[in-house]
Amino acid sequence: MTSLELEQVIVLSRHGIRTPLPNTLDCLTAVTPKNWPQWQFLPGYLTTRGGTLESYFGHYLVNYLANLDFTLTSNDVFIYANSLQRTVATAQYFNVGAFAGLDIPVRHRYPIERMDAVFNPIIRDSSSTFKNRVLDDLKRHTGSSQLIDKLNQNLASTYDLLSDILDYKHSALYQQYRCEFSQLPTQIDIIKDEEPILIGPLALGTAIADAFTLQYYCAFAKQDIAWGEISTSLQWQMITNVKNQYLNLLFQSQQLAAHLALPLVEFITMLFTEQKHKFNLLVGHDSNIASLLSALGFQSYQLPEQYEKAPIGGKVVFYRYYDKQDQQHYFKAEYIYQTFEQIHLAQPLTSMTPPKHFTLNFTDLNPNSQGLYLWQEVSNKLHDFLVNA
Structure with missing residues (x-):
């Protein structure tokens, strides 16, 4: 007992x-x-x-x-x-x-x-001191002075997978930027009264991975889950990792x-x-x-x-x-x-x-x-x- x-x-x-x-x-x-x-x-x-x-x-x-x-x-x-x-x-x-x-x-x-x-x-602090401290910490967290570049390089194969599933080369976004998915413009910002802001392939990939995962969780018809283009556990692991890296970047640095x-x-x-x-x-x-x-x-x-x-x-x-x-x-x-x-x-x-x-x-x-x-x-x-x- x-x-x-x-x-x-x-x-x-x-x-x-x-x-x-x-x-x-x-x-x-x-x-x-x-x-x-x-x-x-x-x-x-x-x-x-x-x-x-x-x-x-x-x-x-x-x-x-x-x-x-x-x-x-x-x-x-x-x-x-x-x-x-x-x-x-x-x-x-x-x-x-x-x-x-x-x-x-x-x-x-x-x-x-x-x-x-x-x-x-x-963000509840509008000072430039706080913003610079956060950005410096993010560089340590990602191991890169360019913040997102190293993450995007590590995720390059996943971005290619998403691009193929989406037929990205025939999308409106491709017509606008004329670049690979992984090369979409990236921006990160720390603004008072806003969540940390990220624009670029990691943020967009997170939204896409989220949509595919939710389709799977809701047991959509197989042809409606990423249009039937995900067939292996490795693909799911790669795609979901984009979401994990987004969370890690914006919410887990010290x-x-x-x-x-x-x-x-x-x-x-x-x-x-x-x-x-x-x-x-x-x-x-x-x-x-x-x-x-x-x-x-x-x-x-x-x-x-x-x-x-x-x-x-x-x-x-x-x-x-x-x-x-x-x-x-x-x-x-x-x-x-x-x-x-x-x-x-x-x-x-x-x-x-x-x-x-x-x-x-x-x-x-x-x-x-x-x-x-x-x-x-x-x-x-x-x-x-x-x-x-």
């Missing part, structure tokens, strides 16, 4: 399966002469399939926690989402799967389609990650400190997960059976334990997520067909033999981050 008692859980979830984002639709049209398959939902909205998968996830996670003797009443639960349709709807579907019949509200701060500062990864994650770290620290609720679900975006994990110093990782670094619907779970034997508090972090194929198949999540659990470790703290960190050390890390931010 273990002496560990699970006291508190905080879950940071990415929203579930959505449609392509509205700010990318013009780019997607311009980059190919082909007709994109149509979606039945508004741009950037959670799909019904995405909602179904979230309800599966909610049902699974609450049962998983119950097996850890972590039982919940309606007063124990706090659910909070960014004020966009896809995040609020994700929280609502999770709520149905996890707590059907209980009167648990899904909280969000603003009317739908207004970003909440807790989840909004925007300076940007710490800056962008600050409001979320403050909020999570408050939840841990006040301990009003045993179970806390926050629903945001891949940018939130990427910047938070980098800002808090978690080790780099590769999730088994997933190509995405921050899988759609995936959840970073923070556990706070109390050990009755040594009277110490402990901490553990996991990434719980559905595999690439589980999402594609819309597989129900049960104890027989569970999502993946992947342990997340800090770079600068040492876990004990059970893989747990002293809570005091983690608390000190949070405190130091906020003091130095």
Whole structure:
């Protein structure tokens, strides 16, 4: 019998399966002469399939926690989402799967389609000093004085693959620039009240890879998933890596990650400190997960059976334990997520067909033999981050 008692859980979830984002639709049209398959939902909205998968996830996670003797009443639960349709709807579907019949509200701060500062990864410093510090840090992060050039060189074969799938040479964008996909003009900028801005093949490739992945996740007809042009796991790995590199560049370099994650770290620290609720679900975006994990110093990782670094619907779970034997508090972090194929198949999540659990470790703290960190050390890390931010 273990002496560990699970006291508190905080879950940071990415929203579930959505449609392509509205700010990318013009780019997607311009980059190919082909007709994109149509979606039945508004741009950037959670799909019904995405909602179904979230309800599966909610049902699974609450049962998983119950097996850890972590039982919940309606007063124990706090659910909070960014004020966009896809995040609020994700929280609502999770709520149905996890707590059907209980009167648990899904909280969000603003009317739908207004970003909440807790989840909004925007620049909050207009000084040239900050901008130059970020750009210098990005050069260190990419290992290139030209920032994006090295990344684009590394992704050249993937850009060629995308170009072939899209028939890019016959697109409106090619007619405008008359250059290879990989040679499209690149620009990066850091502007107050905006997300970090990137224009060029990496940003465009990310939008394309996102659209193809969403088609696969929604089980479009084979001929409608990248027009039937993706046939191997290696191709999926290459294409999804474009998205991963975009996240890595804009949300995981040291300076940007710490800056962008600050409001979320403050909020999570408050939840841990006040301990009003045993179970806390926050629903945001891949940018939130990427910047938070980098800002808090978690080790780099590769999730088994997933190509995405921050899988759609995936959840970073923070556990706070109390050990009755040594009277110490402990901490553990996991990434719980559905595999690439589980999402594609819309597989129900049960104890027989569970999502993946992947342990997340800090770079600068040492876990004990059970893989747990002293809570005091983690608390000190949070405190130091906020003091130095």
